[in-house]
Amino acid sequence: MNLVFDLIAQLALMGVAQTANKTFYMPPQASASAAHVDWLFDLILWISVFFFVLIVILMVMFIVKYRVKDPNAEGPRIYHNTPLEITWTAIPLAIVVVIFWLGFKGYMDLAVPPANAYEIQVTGQKWKWLFTYPNGYVDEILHVPSDRPVTLVMTSTDVIHAMYIPAFRAKTDVMPGRYTKIWFDATEPGTYPLFCAEYCGTGHSAMITEVLVHGPGEFETWMDEAANWIATMAPEEAGLKLYSMLGCQQCHSTTGAAGIGPTWAGLFGSERKMKDGSTIVADENYIRQSILEPQAEIVAGFDPVMPTFQGRIKDDGIAALIAYMKSLQ
Amino acid sequence: MNHTPPDTLTVIDSGGGPDRGQINPPGTGTFGFVVLLLSLAVLFFSTMLGYAYVRWNAPEWPPPDMPPLPRTLWLSTLLIIVSSVTVQHAVRAVRRDDAGGLRTALVATWILGALFLIIQTMNYMSLASSNLTAKTNLYGFTFYMLTFLHALHVIGGLIPLAIVIRRAFQGRYSSFYHPGVRYQAMYWHFLDLIWLFIFVVLMLGS
Amino acid sequence: MTTTTYDGHAEEKNYLNAKPGIWSWLTTLDHKRIGVMYLISILFAFFLGGMLALLVRTELLTPGKTIVDADTYNQLFTLHGAIMIFLFIIPGIPAAIGNFVLPLMLGAKDVAFPRLNLLSWYLWITGAVFAIVSMVVGAVDTGWTFYTPYSTQTSTQVINMTMGVFILGFSSIFTGLNFVVTIHKLRPAGMTWWRMPLMLWGLYATAIIQVLATPVLGITLLLLVAERALGVGIFDPSLGGDPLLYQHFFWFYSHPAVYIMILPAMGVISELISVHSRKTIFGYHAIALSSVAIAAFSFIVWGHHMFTAMSPMGNMIFSALTFSVSIPSAVKTFNWLATLYRGHIRLNAPMLYALAFIFLFGIGGLTGLFLGALATDIHLHDTYFIVAHFHYVMFGGTVIAFLGGIHHWWPKMFGRMYNENLARIACLLIFLGFNFTFFTQFILGTMGMPRRYYDYIDTFATLHQFSTMGSYIMAVGFFLTAGYLIHSLVAGERAVENPWGAATLEWRTASPPIEHNFHETPDANYPYDYSVNRYNPETGNYDYIGPSRVDDHGHAVGFHGAESTT
Ligand code: HEA
Ligand code: HEA
Ligand code: CUA
């Protein structure tokens, strides 16, 4: 019995194989699984078209043929017809069994990432995406190599979002308090839209960015450059970027208002009062120490809650931050 | 429309009453009541499933430093089982036209129900004094959620029971006519059964 | 005593004019009056929801801001969805049309519990007040699904709205309970389960879902309110709770709820198709049982709304189960078609709506197959494909059947005919406008346009404009409908007792019916035996002449089984 279903599926497959590529209604196929999804979509589409056309043709034929002539006439009393009824129960049943099975098989390909996949950490938050690469570099655009499986390990800091890349036919919810995964094998270099597909408030429709699929070898080049991105920018600008990338802005304002930590406005070069009563001038060394060993000196009026950034930031980064602080005089 | 003798059910089940001229066949009211109880049962079972889901996913239950569930839950259970017996007594009494027995049994049921609520309140107070309220954590929240939902339904049962008692004292019930007593008894057994489920689920959970 | 038609004099009082004054309406226990009050109420809700939809569509006319800002847009589609679902389509057919016809079809005087029936309407009103108050003081922006943790964090009127929905849930349970009991207990002599009109099978299956699924919605909303009020709860991930649990709870109700919407519609269609093609329904048992089967299956497929969030195991099970529901739907569709075969088809407004139903529900249902299949749903989930799917089934299915039902029973309800030609034109406008609006959305969805988007990328602009234009055409159709129906109330031609030659019992009393429905309880015949009527060219009425053959007890014989042919 199963064999029969498989055969039907195979036949259908051959029938739609030509049309499975690039249709006006599907986004470009840019991942290894896209073709399979589209193929299944088209299969269901043609099954649906077949039944729909059948139904509409019969309907129209009956309407045209059996219009009322005599208000007293009554149609023949056909109460039922067992063979007919069994047929139209069994055929749809067989069809849906096949559809289910193909859908499930295709889904398992989408759901189970291969072991050797390249891993990128993703954080969804209202209303942007942050992609953290293995070397600690963070970006708001997703860069991926082509022809290499990539797994996104995702979590959210607030409400539920959903990672949706139409060109890859990939979608998974991104939830607070747990990690979910999505994987794909990008095949076509190019830029594709990336959406948030789970409603998350005001900026839901603005929570879109891009996936940039790099051609063979280009990803590594980009990564090296990206790892050194600080060198490519003016130091103040790089400092500003680090300020939001590393999350300093959660505690430090640049406006003069005290947050969890002291403001950076006018910080550089000023005289700082410590908890133990001493005073220190905020020079380069002091700031460097504050970042790498925050607990060494605690500013008066604040709690020692700042985490160390040892290992997460290198000297060029510290220099950039200092340059940025200097610009906040 | 139907020619059944005017037994107990026909009279009370006549839905719209004379104003709509609708005479319902015997058992209509009872059947409606059963459907209502089914609906309520779904409410309680889905809540218990929610509890089970949370319990299953919790690393530790009760969470560290949390008081165990109060022992007096056993007392509540005993009370409500006894009240089920008394309410059944009331039904039997009214079928025998034993007006005195009916009154005693109904009043006893009411008192047992009220006692049950008092014990539940004391349970809440003892938990609250060991710093477990509905706001503390899920352990607290689920306990209060299940028991409070049940308690609300007990309160919702005591009010009509009071009315039934009043009518019993007015001598309005007889072996022919006692719908209030019957519905009350069905509802009471239902609450008893639901409580037993909740109790078992809570005990298994911790 | 078979005809109580209008002959110009000695007019008998009917349920509309039997008791005067607004107070007599507000305190009525008459199921027909309650049905009419429900009809007015839900049409008001439909109007409100429709106007919100037009605002939604107008905003989507261009990318970026067209008329409102993002927050307002989010409130608009939430209110549109919530009002359409909870205030309009769930009570829709059962509480308005069902209330009116159910006791009449049973030859009964009323439902089993008329007071409960009235209470149900008042609960609807209370729930509606909550919903509308929440709209006036700041609207909700959660989507009609109220997903946590967004719904526990947003600053909008979530508690107000959820309490409204909670109360509406009670209203729905009471209607369901009343119908279950009425159908079980008040069937007249001669009407066995297998002689019950299919409309009643539909209502019965619906009522079972209403009674058994709605409590879950109740507890879900209570837990949501508790979570917002106390700041703790089982859906909160920061405490070890789980937002997925919320989704399980929500869809455990809301999936069966979509069959609360479609089953009564299928009941209506079964009546319309048979009556207006003057041919006994084909596959009576299959249609009746498939209603019950849909109701039963509806409880086990809810997980298909969460394919992008669950484990592969869960997904596999729910996907397989989902397909089980499509079989009984397919069975019904084919049976309706077979009923048309060799019938005597009358292309009036009710029939046009019935045919439109088969067309549109066919598309809506078939697109459900794309969503039930895992691989394709991953791509389509939360895109406009979903929006299109559910408008095709809910609007193309339920609303179209509702409109068909309104036109079919209108003469019975109000004793007046409407303008047939205008009705056909309006039906066409709605049909065309609808396809314009929502077929484009299937394409948008497959192209990757996510739903609940205030703004969109330029690729999608043209299709969105098409869609918006379609919605305006549809609106014109609806205003036309409202126009000629209101006109019919004041100036319509008087309706005869049985203008369609239907064989169900509600056509054996005056139009509009007398206050107590029947002078004497009618004896049930087979509901699809059209030989019981004879057309009277003078009055335009189908006079009741009784079944051609009766058994020893005077009940009609000669249907299903006994005379099976082909
Ligand atoms: C009236 C309401 C209604 C009805 C009847 C249906 C009917 C069906 N629905 Fe739909 N659905 C909704 C209302 C409804 N739905 C809503 C409101 C949502 C979205 C909620 C939200 O997220 O906001 C939704 C979402 C939804 C999803 C979730 C999608 C997602 O979010 O990712 C799925 C997935 O399986 C689904 C499947 C189905 C199926 C398989 C049917 C089946 O019952 C359809 C059966 C019918 C047919 C199959 C057609 C008739 C048969 C033939 C023409 C013969 C040929 C048949 C075969 C070959 C099988 N629906
Ligand atoms: C029964 C249910 C129902 C109905 C009928 C409709 C009807 C319509 N819907 Fe809606 N819709 C939903 C249920 C429904 N909808 C739900 C549940 C959602 C999801 C919300 C969410 O995401 O949370 C949704 C979402 C939704 C969206 C997606 C928003 C988004 O995701 O960003 C859109 C966009 O186009 C839309 C459009 C429309 C339009 C144009 C109509 C039109 O067809 C409306 C036409 C109607 C009128 C113009 C009213 C005219 C009425 C009268 C004149 C009264 C008199 C009538 C008579 C006498 C018969 N709807
Ligand atoms: Cu994030 Cu939507």
Ligand SMILES: [Cu+2]
């Ligand atoms: Cu569903």
